Amino acid sequence: MTKKEYMKPTMQTVELKHECQILAGSADANGMNDTLIDEEVTEGW
Secondary structure (H helix, E strand, O other): OOOOOOOOOOOOOOOOOOOOOOOOOOOOOOOOOOOOOOOOOOOOO
């Protein structure tokens, strides 16, 4: 019998350095929803 040669598993690590921003809010592109409604809501659907 011949002896089998096995390859040892290797691992490579990579460090990622990047910056990102999370947008918290949305721009009102159409100029809508810029005022609040002053009516009292008394019931739902």
